[in-house]
Amino acid sequence: MKYNRCGKSGLLLPQISLGLWHNFGSVDSFENGENIVKAAFDKGITHFDLANNYGPVPGSAETNFGKILKNNFQGNLRDEIVITTKAGYTMWNGPYGDWGSRKYLLSSLDQSLKRMNLDYVDIFYSHRFDPETPLEETMMALDYAVRSGKALYAGISNYNAEQTREATEILKRLGTPCLIHQVKYSMFVREPEEGLLDVLEEKGVGCIAFSPLAQGLLTDKYLKGIPENSRASNPNGHLQLEEVSEAKVQKIIALNEIAKGRNQSLAQMALAWLLKDNRITSVLIGASSVGQLNNNIDSLQNLDFSAAELLEIEGILGQ
Numbered sequence: 001m002k003y004n005r006c007g008k009s010g011l012l013l014p015q016i017s018l019g020l021w022h023n024f025g026s027v028d029s030f031e032n033g034e035n036i037v038k039a040a041f042d043k044g045i046t047h048f049d050l051a052n053n054y055g056p057v058p059g060s061a062e063t064n065f066g067k068i069l070k071n072n073f074q075g076n077l078r079d080e081i082v083i084t085t086k087a088g089y090t091m092w093n094g095p096y097g098d099w100g101s102r103k104y105l106l107s108s109l110d111q112s113l114k115r116m117n118l119d120y121v122d123i124f125y126s127h128r129f130d131p132e133t134p135l136e137e138t139m140m141a142l143d144y145a146v147r148s149g150k151a152l153y154a155g156i157s158n159y160n161a162e163q164t165r166e167a168t169e170i171l172k173r174l175g176t177p178c179l180i181h182q183v184k185y186s187m188f189v190r191e192p193e194e195g196l197l198d199v200l201e202e203k204g205v206g207c208i209a210f211s212p213l214a215q216g217l218l219t220d221k222y223l224k225g226i227p228e229n230s231r232a233s234n235p236n237g238h239l240q241l242e243e244v245s246e247a248k249v250q251k252i253i254a255l256n257e258i259a260k261g262r263n264q265s266l267a268q269m270a271l272a273w274l275l276k277d278n279r280i281t282s283v284l285i286g287a288s289s290v291g292q293l294n295n296n297i298d299s300l301q302n303l304d305f306s307a308a309e310l311l312e313i314e315g316i317l318g319q
């Protein structure tokens, strides 16, 4: 595993990080999730990403991750991993369990720490921009989380370029630099290229790309319809059936041919394609099996693209 510096910080993150959004909830097999985390760490994945609401049920991915830590990461091993959590989406009833108030963020962080049985997380994120709460208040909550020792670094997620510029400037003034932006980015989701990546580079903020496989679309999984054990067919999955459209499948088929020419799986090529940009600190994958995880890690064996390959890929994506 190679470790990239996160923006202009002192923190190194693995090129591939593991997220626990799907497959780690109370509805899932605990043993399978535990095996995935153990296999990831054995291969050098030192960064595990959570959020208060991951499950289902919301919170259960953190509870399960706490058990995985207890079973496998005792003692100083905690110092060998980076654990992140977030607050920003709906978590509990009433006016204080959603969006970006100080009240919500800080009580949610306490709840997350309890669920995972941790003294601190490495990174605490504002999960989304809140148009109703002053940005100063949300950023002051992140700053406080760091100053109180409950988080080591602050991050933001799903903020657009302008919101990111403002948030990083406020955090800088407060004395807690913005470490990282967690952004949806893949061959199928290109919006970050329209200004956000430039702001991150200018401000020295790291970038971790989530759903780099477009929730499994950028793999060989949907080449021949929708298999039973797939996120698209899972009632708890966030990949809607409509997203597996005929037009998308045609692109997937064409991309798969280029991947074959590179002796890679489509998943491997999709990850390599993101990592070729040195503004991307890490790609944040999900996996429903150890086999998928290993397949994705092998993407690191070939991160180079010829100009002709890149052109061909752009041609397919632009169709």
Ligand SMILES: NC(=O)c1ccc[n+]([C@@H]2O[C@H](COP(=O)([O-])OP(=O)(O)OC[C@H]3O[C@@H](n4cnc5c(N)ncnc54)[C@H](OP(=O)(O)O)[C@@H]3O)[C@@H](O)[C@H]2O)c1
Residues within 6 Å of the ligand: 018, 019, 020, 021, 022, 023, 049, 050, 127, 157, 158, 182, 183, 210, 211, 212, 213, 214, 215, 216, 217, 219, 220, 221, 229, 230, 231, 232, 267, 284, 285, 286, 287, 288, 291, 292, 293, 295, 296
């Ligand atoms: N900040 C945010 O708002 C936000 C939002 C979403 C996600 N995230 C973070 O990003 C992480 C990753 O998101 P994601 O799970 O959508 O990422 P992803 O890597 O795009 O999709 C992962 C899914 O693709 C399929 N897959 C993975 N590798 C495969 C392979 N080699 N071959 C075939 N299929 C494969 C599996 O689904 P199957 O079930 O079909 O096997 C797997 O669960 C999350 O866990 C979370 O930490 C953050």
